[in-house]
Amino acid sequence: MSDQLKEVINQQNKQQNTDLNQLDDIVQLVGFVIGDEEYAIPILAIQEIIKPFSWTRVPQVPAYVLGVFNLRGAVIPLIDLRSKFGLQTKKQSDETRFIVMRHGDDVAGFVIDRLTMAIRLKKRDIGPAPDTVSGKDTIIEGVGKQADKIITILKVNKLLERDF
Amino acid sequence: MDEFQEILQDFLIESFELVEKLDEDLVELENNPEDLELLNGIFRVAHTVKGASSFLNFDVLTHLTHHMEDVLNKARHGDLIITPDIMDVVLESIDLMKALLETIRDTSADAGIDVAACVVRLDKISGGDGEVPAPAAVEAVEATPEPVVEEAAVAAEDEVDYDSMSPDDLEAEIEKLLQERQDEDKAKRQAKIDAGEEVLAAPPEPIEDEPAPAKADASPAPAPEPTPAPVPVAQAPAAKKEEPKAAAPTKRAPAAVEQTIRVDVKRLDHLMNLIGELVLAKNRLIKINDDVEERYEGEEFLEELNQVVSIVSLVTTDLQIAVMKTRMLPIGKVFNKFPRMIRDLSRELNKKIDLVLGGEDTELDKSIVEEIGDPLVHIIRNSCDHGVETPDIRLAQGKNETGTIGLKAYNEGNQIVIQIDDDGKGLDAVMLKDKSVEKGLITEKEADSMSDKEAFTLIFKPGFSTAAAVTSVSGRGVGMDVVKTNIEKLNGMIDIDSEIGVGTSMKLKIPLTLAIIQALLVGVQEEYYAIPLASVLETVRISKDEIYTVEGRSVMRLREEVLSLVHIGDIFEVERILDANEHAYVVVLGLGTSKLGLIVDTLVGQEEIVIKSLGDYLKGIEGVAGATIRGDGGVTLIVDVVALMSMARDVKSTALSEPSSAVVSHEKTKASDYTIMIVDDSKTDRTIMRKALEPIGITLVEASDGQEALNILKSGDYNFDAMLVDIEMPRMDGYTLATEIKKYNKYKNLPLIAVTSRTGKSDRMRGVESGMIEYITKPYSADYLSSVVQRNVNFKSEFL
Numbered sequence: 001m002s003d004q005l006k007e008v009i010n011q012q013n014k015q016q017n018t019d020l021n022q023l024d025d026i027v028q029l030v031g032f033v034i035g036d037e038e039y040a041i042p043i044l045a046i047q048e049i050i051k052p053f054s055w056t057r058v059p060q061v062p063a064y065v066l067g068v069f070n071l072r073g074a075v076i077p078l079i080d081l082r083s084k085f086g087l088q089t090k091k092q093s094d095e096t097r098f099i100v101m102r103h104g105d106d107v108a109g110f111v112i113d114r115l116t117m118a119i120r121l122k123k124r125d126i127g128p129a130p131d132t133v134s135g136k137d138t139i140i141e142g143v144g145k146q147a148d149k150i151i152t153i154l155k156v157n158k159l160l161e162r163d164f
Numbered sequence: 165m166d167e168f169q170e171i172l173q174d175f176l177i178e179s180f181e182l183v184e185k186l187d188e189d190l191v192e193l194e195n196n197p198e199d200l201e202l203l204n205g206i207f208r209v210a211h212t213v214k215g216a217s218s219f220l221n222f223d224v225l226t227h228l229t230h231h232m233e234d235v236l237n238k239a240r241h242g243d244l245i246i247t248p249d250i251m252d253v254v255l256e257s258i259d260l261m262k263a264l265l266e267t268i269r270d271t272s273a274d275a276g277i278d279v280a281a282c283v284v285r286l287d288k289i290s291g292g293d294g295e296v297p298a299p300a301a302v303e304a305v306e307a308t309p310e311p312v313v314e315e316a317a318v319a320a321e322d323e324v325d326y327d328s329m330s331p332d333d334l335e336a337e338i339e340k341l342l343q344e345r346q347d348e349d350k351a352k353r354q355a356k357i358d359a360g361e362e363v364l365a366a367p368p369e370p371i372e373d374e375p376a377p378a379k380a381d382a383s384p385a386p387a388p389e390p391t392p393a394p395v396p397v398a399q400a401p402a403a404k405k406e407e408p409k410a411a412a413p414t415k416r417a418p419a420a421v422e423q424t425i426r427v428d429v430k431r432l433d434h435l436m437n438l439i440g441e442l443v444l445a446k447n448r449l450i451k452i453n454d455d456v457e458e459r460y461e462g463e464e465f466l467e468e469l470n471q472v473v474s475i476v477s478l479v480t481t482d483l484q485i486a487v488m489k490t491r492m493l494p495i496g497k498v499f500n501k502f503p504r505m506i507r508d509l510s511r512e513l514n515k516k517i518d519l520v521l522g523g524e525d526t527e528l529d530k531s532i533v534e535e536i537g538d539p540l541v542h543i544i545r546n547s548c549d550h551g552v553e554t555p556d557i558r559l560a561q562g563k564n565e566t567g568t569i570g571l572k573a574y575n576e577g578n579q580i581v582i583q584i585d586d587d588g589k590g591l592d593a594v595m596l597k598d599k600s601v602e603k604g605l606i607t608e609k610e611a612d613s614m615s616d617k618e619a620f621t622l623i624f625k626p627g628f629s630t631a632a633a634v635t636s637v638s639g640r641g642v643g644m645d646v647v648k649t650n651i652e653k654l655n656g657m658i659d660i661d662s663e664i665g666v667g668t669s670m671k672l673k674i675p676l677t678l679a680i681i682q683a684l685l686v687g688v689q690e691e692y693y694a695i696p697l698a699s700v701l702e703t704v705r706i707s708k709d710e711i712y713t714v715e716g717r718s719v720m721r722l723r724e725e726v727l728s729l730v731h732i733g734d735i736f737e738v739e740r741i742l743d744a745n746e747h748a749y750v751v752v753l754g755l756g757t758s759k760l761g762l763i764v765d766t767l768v769g770q771e772e773i774v775i776k777s778l779g780d781y782l783k784g785i786e787g788v789a790g791a792t793i794r795g796d797g798g799v800t801l802i803v804d805v806v807a808l809m810s811m812a813r814d815v816k817s818t819a820l821s822e823p824s825s826a827v828v829s830h831e832k833t834k835a836s837d838y839t840i841m842i843v844d845d846s847k848t849d850r851t852i853m854r855k856a857l858e859p860i861g862i863t864l865v866e867a868s869d870g871q872e873a874l875n876i877l878k879s880g881d882y883n884f885d886a887m888l889v890d891i892e893m894p895r896m897d898g899y900t901l902a903t904e905i906k907k908y909n910k911y912k913n914l915p916l917i918a919v920t921s922r923t924g925k926s927d928r929m930r931g932v933e934s935g936m937i938e939y940i941t942k943p944y945s946a947d948y949l950s951s952v953v954q955r956n957v958n959f960k961s962e963f964l
Contacts, residue, residue: 055799056799056800056801057691058788059738060787061782065782070799074776075791077778106781160781
C-alpha cells in the first residue's frame with residue numbers, strides 16, 4: 001500500500017473519530033410540560049408520540065396507572081405523569097399527548113400535558129440531580145441548563161419500572 | 165468450529181429423539197423378550213449413538229454405548245434372554261446415556277459422569293452369558309462373520325474406534341457391517357420361516373408372544389389351500405411370502421418416515437402471532453360489516469360485501485386451525501415415559517401394575533405438551549402409591565393380582581381430556597375430610613357441608629397427604645397441589661370420580677391451544693370483560709329479589725342448589741355511575757367441582773379472542789389473566805377465573821346497596837352560571853335557539869348530534885342545568901340520547917326538553933318514555949322557548 005493511500009485512510013479515520021466525539025458530546029432530548037414544570041427525556045428512548053385515544057381501566061393498580069391501550073395490536077400500559085408526580089389530574093386537552101417510551105423490552109405510554117421541542121444539549125451543560133433528590137431511587141437523571149431556563153431530565157428506565 | 169456445532173446439534177436432536185422412544189421399547193421388550201423387531205430397534209439406537217459419538221470424539225459416551233450394544237447384540241441373537249435383572253442394568257445404562265447426552269448438550273463435552281460401574285455390569289452380562297455354549301438354534305447366525313464382532317465386543321477393552329482407523333480399515337469395517345446386516349436379514353428370514361413352520365406344524369401350541377409376522381403369514385398360507393395342507397407345500401408359499409416381508413423392516417423404515425422439515429419454534433410462534441392479528445382484524449371486519457348492513461339496508465352492494473366478509477372469515481378460521489396444527493404434538497410424546505416409570509415404581513413398591521395407554525395420537529399444542537408432563541407424573545405416582553394395593557391385599561379382595569392404570573387422551577369439543585384411571589382402593593371421602601380437619605385445612609363445619617365430590621378435591625390442598633408414611637414415591641403432600649396449579653395455569657380443569665374399593669378416575673380437561681380461546685363477553689357499567697368460555701357453565705337472567713343475603717354474602721337458588729354470588733363490579737372496583745337495572749345476569753362459573761355465580765349487567769356475546777399479556781409492568785394483577793383486542797380496536801381484560809374464585813371469598817357484597825348519590829348543587833350567583841346544551845344537527849335551528857336564549861345571559865353549549873352531546877356531557881367540562889334536544893339527528897337520535905343520559909345516576913334529574921317538528925302522539929309518548937320532560941314543537945316563539953327553559957332550570961328572576 002502506498003504511503004499516500006495510508007495517509008488518506010489515516011486522515012479519514014481521524015475525521016470519523018472527531019465526528020463521533022462531537023456526537024458523543026451532544027445529547028438529544030425531547031421536552032414536555034407537566035403542570036408548570038418542563039421535563040425532558042432522551043430522544044432515543046421514545047418509540048413514538050401519539051394523540052390521546054381511549055384506554056381500558058385496569059383494576060387494583062395505583063391511580064396513576066390509567067389502564068392499558070391498544071398500540072397497533074400490542075397491549076401497552078398507560079401512565080398519567082401528572083398524578084404520578086402528585087399533581088391534580090386535569091382534563092385532557094388538544095395539546096395532551098401520549099409519549100410511548102421504550103427501555104429494553106419494557107414499553108409504556110405516558111400522558112403529558114404538552115410537548116415543547118426537541119432539545120440538543122451539550123453533555124457538560126447537564127448537571128447532576130440536586131442532592132436532596134439524588135440517590136438510587138430518584139427518577140431524575142440530571143438537570144439540563146439552557147440559556148434561560150433549566151430542564152429536569154428523567155430516567156426512562158425508572159419511569160418504566162413498576163413501583164407498586 | 166461452527167461446522168462442528170452444527171453437526172453436534174443434529175447429533176443431539178437425533179439422539180434425544182431416539183432415546184425418547186427407547187424407554188417405551190425397553191419396557192415392552194421386558195414383556196416380550198423374544199421380540200426381534202424391538203430388539204433390533206433398540207440395538208440400532210445404541211449403535212447409531214455409538215457411531216455418531218465416536219465420530220464426534222465423545223469417548224465416554226462411545227465407551228458406554230459400545231458395551232450396551234454388546235449386550236443388546238447378544239440378546240438380539242438369542243444368546244441372552246432379557247430378565248428383569250438384566251433389564252435393570254440396561255435401563256441404568258440408558259439413564260447414563262441420557263445424562264451424558266444432556267451433559268453434552270449443556271457443555272459440549274461428555275466429561276463428569278462415571279460410567280465405569282455400569283460398564284462392568286454390562287460386561288458381566290455380555291461376557292458371562294457369552295461363555296455359555298450357544299444354543300443350537302442360532303448355529304447359522306453364529307457361523308458367519310458374527311464371531312468377529314463378538315470377539316471385538318467381548319474383548320471389548322480396546323474398542324472399535326472409527327476415527328482412528330485408516331481409510332482402508334474403515335472400508336473394511338463398512339464392508340463388514342454390510343455383510344453383518346445381510347446376514348442379519350438372512351437370519352431373520354430363517355427365524356421367521358422357522359416360526360411360521362412351527363405354527364403350521366403344531367397348531368395347538370399357544371401362539372408365541374411375537375405373533376404378528378407369524379400370524380400374518382400363517383393365515384394367507386392356508387387360505388388358498390383349504391384342503392388339509394401338506395406341511396412342505398404350506399411352507400413353500402410361506403417362505404416365498406417371507407422374502408418381501410423380511411426386507412420390510414429395512415424398507416419400511418424410510419417409508420414410515422413422514423415427510424417433515426424441522427422448523428424453529430420461534431418462527432411458528434411468530435406465525436401464530438400474525439394469525440392472532442388476523443383474527444382480530446377479522447372480528448373487526450365482521451363488526452364493520454354489521455354496521456354497514458344496518459345503515460345501508462337493502463343496498464345491492466351489501467350482498468357482495470357480505471360474501472367477501474364471510475369468505476375472509478372462513479379462510480381466517482381455517483388458517484388459524486392450520487397454523488395451530490403445525491404446533492400440535494401427539495401426546496404420546498409425554499405418555500412415552502410412563503411405561504418405564506410404572507415399571508420402576510412397581511418394582512420399588514413391590515406391586516404389580518399394568519399401564520394401559522390409549523389415544524397417544526391425540527394432539528395438543530406444543531406449549532401444553534411441555535407443561536402437562538409434570539402433573540401427569542405426580543398423578544400416576546400417586547395412583548401407584550396410594551391407589552393400587554399390594555398383590556396380597558388385591559387377592560384378598562378378590563381382585564386381579566395385577567393392578568391396572570389406564571392413561572388415555574381424547575378430544576371433547578374444544579378440549580382435550582386426559583383420563584387417568586386406576587382400579588385401586590379408591591378415595592374415602594370421610595377419611596379425606598377427617599384428615600383435612602385434623603391438619604387444619606378445613607373446619608369441622610366446612611367438612612359437614614361437603615359433598616363427596618368436593619371432598620375428593622381436598623387432595624389438591626397444599627400440605628395434604630393421605631399416606632401414613634412419607635415414602636420416596638409420595639406422601640410429602642406437595643404433589644397434587646402442584647398438579648392443580650399447573651393444570652389451572654393451562655386454563656384446564658380437574659374432575660375426580662372415585663368409589664371405595666373400585667378405583668379412582670381423574671379427568672384433566674385442557675384447552676387445545678393457549679393463544680386463542682372462546683370467551684363470553686360481559687358488560688358491567690361501561691366496562692367489558694372476557695370470561696373464558698371453558699369455565700362458563702351457564703348464564704341465567706335474574707331479578708334483584710331473587711338474590712338473598714346469607715351471612716353477609718349474596719346467594720341465589722339455582723334449581724336445587726344454592727349458588728354463592730359475587731358482583732363483578734366488586735371484584736374489579738368498577739365505579740357505579742350507571743343506574744342499576746332491575747334485572748341482572750348471573751354467569752355461573754365452574755372450576756372442577758366449585759361453582760360461583762358472577763353477577764354482570766349485560767351479556768354481550770361469545771367471541772373468539774386472542775390472549776395478549778399485559779406485560780411486565782402490569783403482570784400479576786389478581787383476577788386478570790391477560791387482555792385482548794376487540795373488533796373496535798379497544799382493549800378488553802380477560803378474567804382469570806381461578807383467581808376470581810378465590811377473590812370472591814374475601815369480597816364484601818356491595819352490589820345491591822344503592823349508591824349514595826351525592827347531589828352537588830351549585831349556588832347560582834349570576835345568569836351565566838346556568839348552562840344549557842343545545843343538541844340539533846341543523847346549524848340554523850341551533851342559531852335560532854341561541855338567539856332566543858342569549859338575551860337572558862345563560863351559558864350555551866352546542867352539539868350537532870346525540871353522540872357528540874353524550875361525549876360533552878360525559879367529559880364533565882360543564883355542569884348542565886338542562887338540555888334542548890332535537891329528535892331526528894344522525895349517529896344518535898334524541899330518544900336514544902335521552903335513554904343513554906338517564907342511565908347515569910347523576911343525570912337522573914337533568915331536565916331534557918325535546919325541540920322537534922314531530923308532532924305525532926306516538927312521538928310524544930316515545931319522548932316521555934325516554935325521559936323527556938317537555939315537548940316543544942317547531943316552529944315556536946323565542947319567548948315561549950325562553951320561558952320553558954327558565955321554568956325548568958329554576959331561573960332566578962333577579963338575574964333578568
